[in-house]
Amino acid sequence: MLQGWVVVLASFAYIGLLFAIAYYADRRADAGRSLIDSPYVYSLSLAVYATAWTFYGSVGRAAENGVGFLPIYIGPTLMIALWWVVMRKILRISKQNRITSLADFISSRYGKSALLAGVVTVIAVIGIVPYISLQLKAISNTFSVVLRYPDIVMPANVGEVPVLQDTALFVALFLAAFTILFGTRHLDTSEHHEGMVAAIAFESLVKLVAFIAVGAWVTWGIYHGFGDLFARAAAQPKIAALLTPFDAVSGSYSSWVWLTILSMLAIMFLPRQFQVTVIENKNEQHLNKAIWLFPLYMLAINVFVLPIAFGGLLHFSGGGVDADSFVLTLPMVERRELLALVVFIGGLSAATGMVIVETIALSTMVCNDLVMPVLLRMRALRLTERPDLSGLLLGIRRGAIVAVLLLGFLYFRLAGEAYALVAIGLISFAAVAQFAPAALGGIFWKGGTRLGALAGLGAGFAVWFYTLLLPAFARSGWLPIGFLEAGPWGIELLRPLALFGLGGLDQITHAMIWSMAANIGAYVGVSLMRAPGAEELRQASMFVDVFTRPALVGAAGFWRGTAPAADLHNLLARFVGATAAHEAFEEYARRRGVARAALGPEGDADLVYFVETELAGVIGAASAHIMVASVVKEEALTLDEVRAILDEASQVVVYSRQLERKSRELEAATAELRTANERLQELDRLKDDFISTVTHELRTPLTSIRAFSEILRDDPKLALPQRTKFLDIIAKETERLTRLINQVLDLAKLESGTADWHATSVDMREIVAETVTAMSEVFRERSVRLELRMPGVVSPVQADPDRVKQVLLNLLSNAAKFCEPGRGRVEVSLDEEDGAVRVRVQDNGPGIGAADQKIIFEKFRQVGDALTDKPQGTGLGLHICRQIVERLGGRLWVESRVGAGACFSFTLPVPPARRVLPAARAA
Amino acid sequence: MSEYDVRGQRLVALCLLGLLLFNYPLLAVFNVPRMLFGIPVLYVYFFVAWGALIGLMALVIERRG
Numbered sequence: 001m002l003q004g005w006v007v008v009l010a011s012f013a014y015i016g017l018l019f020a021i022a023y024y025a026d027r028r029a030d031a032g033r034s035l036i037d038s039p040y041v042y043s044l045s046l047a048v049y050a051t052a053w054t055f056y057g058s059v060g061r062a063a064e065n066g067v068g069f070l071p072i073y074i075g076p077t078l079m080i081a082l083w084w085v086v087m088r089k090i091l092r093i094s095k096q097n098r099i100t101s102l103a104d105f106i107s108s109r110y111g112k113s114a115l116l117a118g119v120v121t122v123i124a125v126i127g128i129v130p131y132i133s134l135q136l137k138a139i140s141n142t143f144s145v146v147l148r149y150p151d152i153v154m155p156a157n158v159g160e161v162p163v164l165q166d167t168a169l170f171v172a173l174f175l176a177a178f179t180i181l182f183g184t185r186h187l188d189t190s191e192h193h194e195g196m197v198a199a200i201a202f203e204s205l206v207k208l209v210a211f212i213a214v215g216a217w218v219t220w221g222i223y224h225g226f227g228d229l230f231a232r233a234a235a236q237p238k239i240a241a242l243l244t245p246f247d248a249v250s251g252s253y254s255s256w257v258w259l260t261i262l263s264m265l266a267i268m269f270l271p272r273q274f275q276v277t278v279i280e281n282k283n284e285q286h287l288n289k290a291i292w293l294f295p296l297y298m299l300a301i302n303v304f305v306l307p308i309a310f311g312g313l314l315h316f317s318g319g320g321v322d323a324d325s326f327v328l329t330l331p332m333v334e335r336r337e338l339l340a341l342v343v344f345i346g347g348l349s350a351a352t353g354m355v356i357v358e359t360i361a362l363s364t365m366v367c368n369d370l371v372m373p374v375l376l377r378m379r380a381l382r383l384t385e386r387p388d389l390s391g392l393l394l395g396i397r398r399g400a401i402v403a404v405l406l407l408g409f410l411y412f413r414l415a416g417e418a419y420a421l422v423a424i425g426l427i428s429f430a431a432v433a434q435f436a437p438a439a440l441g442g443i444f445w446k447g448g449t450r451l452g453a454l455a456g457l458g459a460g461f462a463v464w465f466y467t468l469l470l471p472a473f474a475r476s477g478w479l480p481i482g483f484l485e486a487g488p489w490g491i492e493l494l495r496p497l498a499l500f501g502l503g504g505l506d507q508i509t510h511a512m513i514w515s516m517a518a519n520i521g522a523y524v525g526v527s528l529m530r531a532p533g534a535e536e537l538r539q540a541s542m543f544v545d546v547f548t549r550p551a552l553v554g555a556a557g558f559w560r561g562t563a564p565a566a567d568l569h570n571l572l573a574r575f576v577g578a579t580a581a582h583e584a585f586e587e588y589a590r591r592r593g594v595a596r597a598a599l600g601p602e603g604d605a606d607l608v609y610f611v612e613t614e615l616a617g618v619i620g621a622a623s624a625h626i627m628v629a630s631v632v633k634e635e636a637l638t639l640d641e642v643r644a645i646l647d648e649a650s651q652v653v654v655y656s657r658q659l660e661r662k663s664r665e666l667e668a669a670t671a672e673l674r675t676a677n678e679r680l681q682e683l684d685r686l687k688d689d690f691i692s693t694v695t696h697e698l699r700t701p702l703t704s705i706r707a708f709s710e711i712l713r714d715d716p717k718l719a720l721p722q723r724t725k726f727l728d729i730i731a732k733e734t735e736r737l738t739r740l741i742n743q744v745l746d747l748a749k750l751e752s753g754t755a756d757w758h759a760t761s762v763d764m765r766e767i768v769a770e771t772v773t774a775m776s777e778v779f780r781e782r783s784v785r786l787e788l789r790m791p792g793v794v795s796p797v798q799a800d801p802d803r804v805k806q807v808l809l810n811l812l813s814n815a816a817k818f819c820e821p822g823r824g825r826v827e828v829s830l831d832e833e834d835g836a837v838r839v840r841v842q843d844n845g846p847g848i849g850a851a852d853q854k855i856i857f858e859k860f861r862q863v864g865d866a867l868t869d870k871p872q873g874t875g876l877g878l879h880i881c882r883q884i885v886e887r888l889g890g891r892l893w894v895e896s897r898v899g900a901g902a903c904f905s906f907t908l909p910v911p912p913a914r915r916v917l918p919a920a921r922a923a
Numbered sequence: 924m925s926e927y928d929v930r931g932q933r934l935v936a937l938c939l940l941g942l943l944l945f946n947y948p949l950l951a952v953f954n955v956p957r958m959l960f961g962i963p964v965l966y967v968y969f970f971v972a973w974g975a976l977i978g979l980m981a982l983v984i985e986r987r988g
Binding site for chain 1: 934976
């Protein structure tokens with residue numbers, strides 16, 4: 001199954017599939033139903049980080065120093081934890097400023113400097129093109145290994161392949177075609193390549209599945225699980241040493257730390273990572289899920305690295321097989337042809353994904369930040385006067401894509417098996433790490449200047465070149481090796497691998513220490529020498545304060561220039577075409593809330609800013625600035641003016657914050673007032689009810705008093721017994737009136753909280769005994785039997801004795817009132833339970849229905865039919881009792897059934913310290 | 924990062940935790956030739972700690988509020 005034609009066919013089929021996916025995604029995007037508008041696709045596209053270097057190279061590194069491959073993936077995990085703070089900011093800045101590339105981002109921050117953009121581009125190209133070669137080499141090598149199946153022959157032993165028979169060339173050409181088709185389809189100001197991103201996400205899936213498949217097969221197919229594999233590995237002293245790779249003496253911890261830092265920076269500033277993370281991002285929210293999904297992907301693709309490495313070392317213990325190829329050669333030597341083919345395709349996907357995105361990113365940079373600014377400045381070309389530049393722009397991009405890929409191929413052909421290619425992965429990481437101080441400093445520190453950034457980048461790059469790239473060339477035999485050992489011109493202090501005598505470190509650590517020191521030192525030092533100018537300060541504020549600057553002091557506040565609207569329209573049309581420019585202007589008018597025609601012939605600063613930003617989305621900030629400057633009557637802002645605007649802006653921020661706080665406080669106060677008002681109204685209603693009930697209750701006795709006294713007055717001849725009876729009624733009604741008034745007064749006192757309370761320690765036995773004695777006469781009169789049951793001792797409670805007596809009196813007189821004379825029986829009992837003293841008054845009267853049990857404690861509610869029964873009391877007694885008991889911390893309730901008597905009980909709490917009875921009894 | 928951005932602060936704290944976990948001297952503790960469930964201790968440590976860190980990041984991100 002691994003015949004040459006099958007492999008070639010499978011590769012073509014795979015690349016064909018990529019074309020199909022990209023084409024489909026582009027069609028969907030055109031139809032407005034984006035395929036990539038999902039956090040999952042976004043996370044997968046970030047996995048372009050895992051290249052052939054991961055797919056094949058991790059195993060190679062693991063076979064050399066155990067877990068030494070892990071910092072390359074753990075570093076990014078740590079960095080991504082910071083993305084919520086850092087990357088969200090970069091995303092927001094980039095969307096506001098229509099950033100098109102990393103070079104654009106940095107140059108835009110430092111006053112849209114074309115020089116800075118160019119420097120970044122050059123560094124990126126020099127640092128990354130060899131990395132692209134590495135991917136081409138991986139494809140070419142694995143192809144050559146697979147073709148020699150069933151023999152295992154390392155490509156180094158094959159000999160020179162003619163250029164035209166080199167797979168890498170054809171792969172490079174195919175990738176160029178793909179990238180041109182889906183990377184430069186048309187110019188638009190958002191610079192999204194949906195088809196390309198969809199294809200990359202798919203490739204990420206393929207390489208993950210392929211790698212896990214081969215890893216699982218090695219672990220459980222060749223060996224019997226992890227335990228078996230590691231046990232056999234540990235039995236070989238050479239491999240066993242890899243299980244504990246750290247050695248405090250050799251400085252392996254410091255290499256580990258620096259590798260971690262290096263990959264933390266690489267995940268942000270590799271041009272392809274910046275492209276997929278920032279430029280191709282459809283929605284800021286997608287970042288959230290990617291923050292944990294992408295690290296999870298890296299973890300998954302690394303689980304089987306060590307098993308494969310150890311499996312390979314055990315299998316090929318005779319040597320002769322490059323550890324970098326274990327992933328492929330293990331299935332081959334075991335005659336698993338299908339698996340080997342899957343691995344080959346997985347490796348192909350890892351390599352092509354990286355090459356495609358990197359090439360798009362680099363070509364955008366080369367076009368926007370290197371070629372266009374130069375062309376626009378060459379007045380002889382009169383480019384600024386040409387009617388349509390979009391064709392030229394696309395041409396430059398396509399040319400740049402082909403050039404970058406051919407450069408990659410050329411480097412691969414020249415370097416071949418040389419050291420300068422094999423070690424290039426980390427060397428490239430170190431190159432892009434040089435962007436970190438200028439980029440990260442730029443979004444958090446307003447003091448960084450254009451010159452500072454240039455100095456930092458220049459110094460860092462120079463040290464990188466001297467300590468990493470030159471030694472790599474020397475080891476490849478392109479420079480005299482004595483240059484490494486003795487230093488240039490024999491000056492030992494300048495040896496590239498031990499600069500200024502700093503020896504004993506591995507190459508990457510050494511280079512990172514010196515280059516970062518030079519880079520950060522120059523960036524900060526030079527920035528501090530001169531305060532930022534107007535343009536720099538404006539851009540700095542737009543970057544650093546992107547989250548805090550209120551919308552009303554938006555970017556346009558900084559622009560002063562005006563230009564004829566028609567000129568601005570034509571300018572935009574020259575790059576994006578007439579239709580797109582027309583649409584952009586319509587959109588702008590909509591946003592301003594006016595008709596297109598109402599914008600007037602003279603474009604104001606806001607329109608100028610709008611056009612410049614739109615243009616920046618196509619040709620980069622630096623070029624856009626040059627183009628717009630050619631039509632705008634520029635009135636450059638002075639530094640003082642920029643400062644004034646910034647101060648004003650920051651004051652507006654402060655004011656708006658204060659305003660926000662004030663309005664929040666006001667809202668809270670309003671809510672409080674509203675509830676207070678509602679409560680007042682409720683109380684007012686209750687009071688009205690109360691008054692109307694009270695007056696009603698007063699009127700009943702008054703009416704009968706008045707009626708009987710009128711009879712007595714008008715009829716002097718009334719018989720004496722009749723007269724006595726009437727006077728008796730009058731006296732009773734007056735008594736009732738007095739009682740009612742007393743109770744109303746009492747209630748008013750209780751409810752307003754002005755009642756006098758004399759809380760003392762009270763022995764409930766005394767109170768109950770006294771009250772029962774006082775009431776015994778009433779009971780005897782009504783012929784109701786009264787019984788009392790009390791324990792020998794109860795705990796004292798804290799209460800007002802008069803009030804408690806009042807409650808008990810009320811309950812007893814109610815009981816007496818409702819019992820049938822002669823047969824009536826009332827039992828008063830006292831006990832203590834659950835930390836409370838309980839008094840029960842049980843009668844054998846008519847009882848209270850369930851519905852009535854609730855209302856008898858309310859004001860002026862009595863049991864019985866109000867129309868037929870003569871009221872027996874005032875209707876306030878039980879309400880007052882409940883108020884008193886609750887005030888004393890207790891509870892008053894009734895248990896009753898109609899016809900079975902009623903039992904009123906109330907409890908009073910016993911303070912814990914005073915309990916006579918142990919609490920255990922309660923339980 | 925505003926002071927109300929609790930999520931951002933939690934994630935920064937997780938980054939610091941990661942720097943601590945994957946660094947000397949903690950690595951030295953696990954850099955011993957012993958096996959746990961038949962797998963080298965260092966290897967187990969890396970993947971368990973790494974996985975736990977990712978789990979915490981997911982928790983911080985996905986939890987509401």
